Amino acid sequence: MTHPTARIEQAKREVEQARRQLASTTGALQYRLKPGNLVSSAWEGVREKSGEMANGALRTVKDRPVATSGVLAALVIFLAREPLWRLASGFLGENEDDVDAGTIEADLDHHDKGYDLTAPTIGRSKKEGVKV
Incomplete structure (x- = not known):
């Protein structure tokens, strides 16, 4: 059987080792949760995903150039x-x-006699304009 003081010393060493592991884990968590590190990690993930998407798109274009050209x-x-x-x-x-397509012309010389046309035909171009 071991001596009680030896068991106490062993327990103290185990507590100190557990404390160091906890401190190490806490430090690692603090480092990973820094805003700059989070942004960097997220950006790295986006770059990897966009690279995969670009490779997939290039494969599709190479496999189906006619369909891709039609879609574009x-x-x-x-x-x-x-x-x-x-x-x-x-x-x-x-x-x-x-x-202009939106104007209505009235030709008094050639019209349906059933209708009364009272507006005269204007024979000027847009360049000439209307003179008063």
């Missing part, structure tokens, strides 16, 4: 729909000398 073309057309519409309507629209 549709996306570009969708994003540029208004400028493309203006461009197309400029090619297909009226000439500069034509009357």
Whole structure:
């Protein structure tokens, strides 16, 4: 049987060792929970994930170039729909000398006799303007 003071000394050593392990664990936790370290760790995770996503996207593009081109073309057309519409309507629209599409013309010489047309036809271009 061991001496009681030896058991007390052994218990003190075990308590001191447990205290050191706790201090070490606490220090490690404090280091890992610093805001700068958390941000760095999160940023590293984002970089790894984005790298994986980029590799997956590149594999998809290499495996299916026609489908990828079609999707990209549709996306570009969708994003540029208004400028493309203006461009197309400029090619297909009226000439500069034509009357605006929103105006109503009244031709008193050639009209349906069942209707009374009292507005005269204006024969000026947009460039000439209206003179008073």
